[in-house]
Amino acid sequence: MEDRLAQIRGGGPPRRHNARTIAALTGNPGCTRRAVLDSAGVDKPALAEQLGFPARFGQSRFAITRGNAFEAQVKADGGTELLRLVAERLGVPVPDGATWTDLGADDDRPERSRAALTASGDGPALFDHPLLGLDVAGTRVHLEPDLVAARLAGRFHVVEIKSFPVIDGQADPGKVAAAAIQSAVYVLALRELLAAGGRDPELVSHEVVLVCPRDFANHPVASLLDVRRQLLVLRRQLARMARVEELLAAVPVGFTVDPAADPAALAAALHRVPARYAPDCLAACELAYFCRHEARGQTGALGRPVREALGGVEDVADVLALAGGVAAPEPEQAEAAALLRAAARLRADALAGQSA
Amino acid sequence: MSTLRALARAQAVAAGRAQPVATVRHLHLSDRPLVLVPLALAGEANAPLAAMVGAAPDEARLLVVPQPRNRDQRFAFAAELAGVVLPYLDEFRDLTEAVPVDRGRDVRHRYADAPQLLVPNPAGITFLRLFGRSTRFRRTDGDYPVHQSVPLLGRWLTFFAERAEQPGSSALLALTDALTLHWATGQSVVEDLHLPAVLGWLEPPAGLTGAEAAARAEDPARCPPAGPATDPDFDNRRLAPAIEAYTRAEGDPAARAAAYDELAGLLRGQLAPTWELMWRGVGLLRTLPAGARVTGRWAGDRDAFTAHAEHVDAGGGPQPRRDGAVAAALRLQRLERASTAWAVQRAYDDPLVMAEHRLSGEAFVGEVTLADPARVDDSGKRPVLRPRIQVVTTEPVPMPVGATLYSPARPAQKAKIVFVTPGGDGKTEVVLELSGGMGRGLTAPPGSVPEVGERICLTGLSDGFLPGGAFPAAEETPWTHGGPPGTAAAPPDPAPAEDWS
Numbered sequence: 001m002e003d004r005l006a007q008i009r010g011g012g013p014p015r016r017h018n019a020r021t022i023a024a025l026t027g028n029p030g031c032t033r034r035a036v037l038d039s040a041g042v043d044k045p046a047l048a049e050q051l052g053f054p055a056r057f058g059q060s061r062f063a064i065t066r067g068n069a070f071e072a073q074v075k076a077d078g079g080t081e082l083l084r085l086v087a088e089r090l091g092v093p094v095p096d097g098a099t100w101t102d103l104g105a106d107d108d109r110p111e112r113s114r115a116a117l118t119a120s121g122d123g124p125a126l127f128d129h130p131l132l133g134l135d136v137a138g139t140r141v142h143l144e145p146d147l148v149a150a151r152l153a154g155r156f157h158v159v160e161i162k163s164f165p166v167i168d169g170q171a172d173p174g175k176v177a178a179a180a181i182q183s184a185v186y187v188l189a190l191r192e193l194l195a196a197g198g199r200d201p202e203l204v205s206h207e208v209v210l211v212c213p214r215d216f217a218n219h220p221v222a223s224l225l226d227v228r229r230q231l232l233v234l235r236r237q238l239a240r241m242a243r244v245e246e247l248l249a250a251v252p253v254g255f256t257v258d259p260a261a262d263p264a265a266l267a268a269a270l271h272r273v274p275a276r277y278a279p280d281c282l283a284a285c286e287l288a289y290f291c292r293h294e295a296r297g298q299t300g301a302l303g304r305p306v307r308e309a310l311g312g313v314e315d316v317a318d319v320l321a322l323a324g325g326v327a328a329p330e331p332e333q334a335e336a337a338a339l340l341r342a343a344a345r346l347r348a349d350a351l352a353g354q355s356a
Numbered sequence: 357m358s359t360l361r362a363l364a365r366a367q368a369v370a371a372g373r374a375q376p377v378a379t380v381r382h383l384h385l386s387d388r389p390l391v392l393v394p395l396a397l398a399g400e401a402n403a404p405l406a407a408m409v410g411a412a413p414d415e416a417r418l419l420v421v422p423q424p425r426n427r428d429q430r431f432a433f434a435a436e437l438a439g440v441v442l443p444y445l446d447e448f449r450d451l452t453e454a455v456p457v458d459r460g461r462d463v464r465h466r467y468a469d470a471p472q473l474l475v476p477n478p479a480g481i482t483f484l485r486l487f488g489r490s491t492r493f494r495r496t497d498g499d500y501p502v503h504q505s506v507p508l509l510g511r512w513l514t515f516f517a518e519r520a521e522q523p524g525s526s527a528l529l530a531l532t533d534a535l536t537l538h539w540a541t542g543q544s545v546v547e548d549l550h551l552p553a554v555l556g557w558l559e560p561p562a563g564l565t566g567a568e569a570a571a572r573a574e575d576p577a578r579c580p581p582a583g584p585a586t587d588p589d590f591d592n593r594r595l596a597p598a599i600e601a602y603t604r605a606e607g608d609p610a611a612r613a614a615a616y617d618e619l620a621g622l623l624r625g626q627l628a629p630t631w632e633l634m635w636r637g638v639g640l641l642r643t644l645p646a647g648a649r650v651t652g653r654w655a656g657d658r659d660a661f662t663a664h665a666e667h668v669d670a671g672g673g674p675q676p677r678r679d680g681a682v683a684a685a686l687r688l689q690r691l692e693r694a695s696t697a698w699a700v701q702r703a704y705d706d707p708l709v710m711a712e713h714r715l716s717g718e719a720f721v722g723e724v725t726l727a728d729p730a731r732v733d734d735s736g737k738r739p740v741l742r743p744r745i746q747v748v749t750t751e752p753v754p755m756p757v758g759a760t761l762y763s764p765a766r767p768a769q770k771a772k773i774v775f776v777t778p779g780g781d782g783k784t785e786v787v788l789e790l791s792g793g794m795g796r797g798l799t800a801p802p803g804s805v806p807e808v809g810e811r812i813c814l815t816g817l818s819d820g821f822l823p824g825g826a827f828p829a830a831e832e833t834p835w836t837h838g839g840p841p842g843t844a845a846a847p848p849d850p851a852p853a854e855d856w857s
Contacts, residue, residue, distance in 0.1 A: 061591060164401075302369070346711040346715055
């Protein structure tokens, strides 16, 4: 199995996942191409570059600087302010203090994090940058949540610090959704850690504390995100990737996408593993521009609502042939064909200025 | 997505360029719209970086924030923008017209024209809304005083952003929305948010298909994004060094001026292509004749402009951060009515939009085969004129007997279905009884009843008056909705004490 995955990768080491890439896995669960490439740990950015369809996921250094500055500010003073924010948001009295454990530096972080998080203690505790782990397609992935708050309101809470603003109680829905799914990855990993340590995984709350700047200033504000739905989606996709044998059964023997290979050969190889391109992929998958190019001429590339409005017919050429009455519909297309013909006639009439 | 619009997208893919989905323009287009292309600094809470603004292609003004994290510079930018926007608004406050109210017993006045703001995309509208929010509560005194024009600008930007929520308003438009309302591209709605790509489909350069032109427009190295977000690569490689150079040159006026010019040149390079595209898009919209009901909706925008100008003149306060219960209910109802009217009016104005409703069975077109324009119904207390017509159509007629239909050609007239008789040859005979729109006598004036041979469109969609709901006054807010709001004014935005970066 490992050999097969290494062959798909083309020999290089598997690309490491992080919380963001794991979160992205939930975006288009029906896409075999993506599931195979991600399971094998293919370097998709390099692959996309070699194919001539580079991904555009650059991050501005202004955004990075601001994110780091805000996190440092929130965590200043041993987390006193942070403790107050989290406790108030959870509706419990603000404790006099909490232990602060920096798990971000030093060697042996996984072991230290495991020991710190599974140890039993009394008072509330804040764990800065613990290192968690999760198995993704048979590979151990290291994850680093911003903070874990323990024993506040009786449970563990993942605390995620983001620098996008919450203005008058509202934040960018897209960014909140991304933060929710990313936090769900941490919740999952933390639950596994507790379970492995013989403790109840349900001690980890499905509510995540999101700390963002309030309005247009730097004052932090905490909100709660319920990530139960995200946890379900994540578990399903991770289970699917764990059954990598089943996935590979659908992949042609000898399939390989070594990012150093000739672009034409790469494209030909990829064509043999079906993708399910949707416009949403552009924001989530490094290979999306290649898949879009390949899907040109398909109604799905115009978005699912368009495809559905066209009666589910897959090819643009077929749509137009049915609409023009040029092609005889397959029996199951009869209804779609009648709709398309009526639409084409109405459209032509209105454009020719002959209607009411 | 209606099947008709989806089909237009499919046709655009095949043809390699955008296809019309409207035969008339459904939006008002000012002779002098104020085009505004904003850029924001990545990672910050709506921090302006630069803007290009002006009411004509050759009136571009470039505004730059050399250190976008500096709050003083942020509000200096706001003052500078106010220096462009507020005089532009004042241009529309010379001429008023009298509008009869209360059945002609009184008149009120409204401005004969109103300002119109155009931004590249919906994210541009969000930027203006948040910029309005960040400036309208600022104080011109106290610890962090701002120029007196800044809160005023904030209130006006908030006004425009609120108008933009109302379907059918043309006060503040995102050009991508305006263009894709009239043309279908061969790409998805997600990709339609990118103005250069939309124009690539509308006017592909010679030798390129729309898809190729759009793909080329997506490359930030060839075509800078239309904002407010900038290209991360541009940020990292060019903008950041230029901002650092400007910061380093503090205390050396000559070096600072040079660094400023360098920075302004960079930002101009990012903004100018979008500026050109904005005016090209405006030009495309101008090629379409305005729909018949555009004027009426624009009058609504002029009313709103007049009302807000009067509110500001009378010393009224800034828009609240959140609506109270009654205000929220009123707003929701206003938006729902506007949304309904917008859908119906577009169908009435545009046969291509009506075709979408015909396809979904909400309208049909047929030929009048019989007409009895003199029919009088004398079964009631008083005889009334109730002409009947028979319409033959090849389209499906799913409406039940007794349903009331309307015709865009005679919007004041109701047509009640009396009989529906499907024929054997795919044709359907519909007999309708008419009322309204024929004067008060027992004889219908010529033209008020459809004549034999006329092709008419009948639909259940009504452009009639929708009565407003009755809502309690704010001080009588029921306890189920939180009760009357407290009298204490909302605390002003606390001026943050710490540094911004």
